[in-house]
Amino acid sequence: MLIRRSDLTSGLVALDVDIDGETMPIIVDCDRSPLRAWLNCCPHQGRRLDYVPGKFLIHKEQLVCAAHGATFELSEGLCVGGPCRGEHLSPVAVLEEPDGSLRFLRGDGGT
Numbered sequence: 001m002l003i004r005r006s007d008l009t010s011g012l013v014a015l016d017v018d019i020d021g022e023t024m025p026i027i028v029d030c031d032r033s034p035l036r037a038w039l040n041c042c043p044h045q046g047r048r049l050d051y052v053p054g055k056f057l058i059h060k061e062q063l064v065c066a067a068h069g070a071t072f073e074l075s076e077g078l079c080v081g082g083p084c085r086g087e088h089l090s091p092v093a094v095l096e097e098p099d100g101s102l103r104f105l106r107g108d109g110g111t
C-alpha cells in the first residue's frame with residue numbers, strides 16, 4: 001500500500017507497512033516534523049499498544065499501553081512508567097521519497 005505524507009494529518013496513526021519485505025504494524029506520530037514512528041509493539045510483553053486498531057490511550061501527552069499501563073513519552077519512545085520502565089519502543093525511520101510516498105525502515109535511520 002502506497003502511503004503519502006499528505007495521508008497522515010494529525011495524532012497517532014496505526015499502519016501496517018512493508019519493512020524489509022515483511023508487513024509490520026507501526027505507530028506514526030503525525031504531529032512531529034519529521035515524522036516519528038515505532039513498531040506497534042510494547043517492550044513489556046510484545047502486545048500492540050492500541051486498545052482497538054488505531055485507537056490509543058494518551059495521558060498527559062504520553063502513550064499508555066492498553067495491556068498493563070506502560071507509559072511512553074513520544075519524543076524518544078522511552079518508557080517512563082510501568083512494567084518496562086527504562087526500555088524503548090523500537091524506532092522506525094520514515095523516509096519521504098521525491099514523489100511524496102513514504103518508505104519505512106527499521107531503526108532510527110541514523111538520525
Ligand code: FES
Binds near residue numbers: 043047067069
Ligand atoms: S504489554 Fe504493554 S504494559 Fe504489558
